[in-house]
Amino acid sequence: MRTSFALAMLVFALALSGCGTLRTASQLEDGAGDEAGRLWDRWIEAGGDIATTTTWSRKVAPGVSVAEVEEALASVAAEDNVKEVGMLPLSRELEARTGKPQRFLKVYSYCNPETARQMVDFSPAMAAYLPCRVTLVEQADGLWLYTLNLDMLIHMGRKMPPELRASALRMRGTMVKLLDRGARGEF
Numbered sequence: 001m002r003t004s005f006a007l008a009m010l011v012f013a014l015a016l017s018g019c020g021t022l023r024t025a026s027q028l029e030d031g032a033g034d035e036a037g038r039l040w041d042r043w044i045e046a047g048g049d050i051a052t053t054t055t056w057s058r059k060v061a062p063g064v065s066v067a068e069v070e071e072a073l074a075s076v077a078a079e080d081n082v083k084e085v086g087m088l089p090l091s092r093e094l095e096a097r098t099g100k101p102q103r104f105l106k107v108y109s110y111c112n113p114e115t116a117r118q119m120v121d122f123s124p125a126m127a128a129y130l131p132c133r134v135t136l137v138e139q140a141d142g143l144w145l146y147t148l149n150l151d152m153l154i155h156m157g158r159k160m161p162p163e164l165r166a167s168a169l170r171m172r173g174t175m176v177k178l179l180d181r182g183a184r185g186e187f
Contacts, residue, residue: 005037027158035155054152056176058183060136060143066104068185069136069143073178075187077110080174085111085131091138104138110178115167122164129153132171134178145179 029035039053046052060069077084088107095102111131119126135146150172154160160168181187 005040029155029157029159032156035151039149039152039156054149055146056149056179057147058145058179059141060145060183061185062142064143064183064185066106066136066143068187069145069182070108072181072185072187073108073134076174076177076181080170080177082110082112082132082171082174085109104136104143106136108134108136110134110174112167112171112174115171118164118167122160123157126153132175134175134182136182145182147175147179150175 043050043053074084076082086109088109090107091102091105094105109131110133116130120130129148132150133147137144137146150168154165154168154172
């Protein structure tokens with residue numbers, strides 16, 4: 001499937017070469033087409049759900065409490081020198097507004113200020129992705145953690161300067177660690 005996608009993209013790029021497509025493609029990160037192919041496959045598997053396509057998720061292990069997930073998140077942030085810059089307790093707010101119990105829903109925001117500055121200097125539109133977020137969602141089958149798929153930002157765009165790429169890859173590692181350890185309640 002990915003090979004046919006890559007071939008189709010090549011044909012498409014050649015057809016649009018007069019529109020700057022080839023010039024743009026030459027400025028992309030190595031492997032950008034492969035990453036686009038992975039996103040395409042996820043989009044198809046998700047039935048066109050773009051949010052599922054562009055995020056990573058982990059099911060929280062049975063028996064792991066919200067408090068244990070939160071402690072694990074705080075532990076990873078401290079270990080990786082990433083600042084927790086806010087929390088949005090949506091379920092608690094909805095309970096206050098409606099007077100009715102709600103399934104758990106809370107957004108945790110993290111930032112490495114130096115990396116954030118580098119990203120925005122590289123592309124001001126990256127500001128829309130700041131800060132990095134992890135959301136804990138209670139669903140019918142238990143708790144789940146979600147975050148943005150940073151691979152699409154790191155591997156599909158314009159080539160980053162080496163220092164920025166290294167910083168972005170470190171932040172990617174932190175976000176994966178937040179998901180993995182949070183899902184296990186490991187602190």
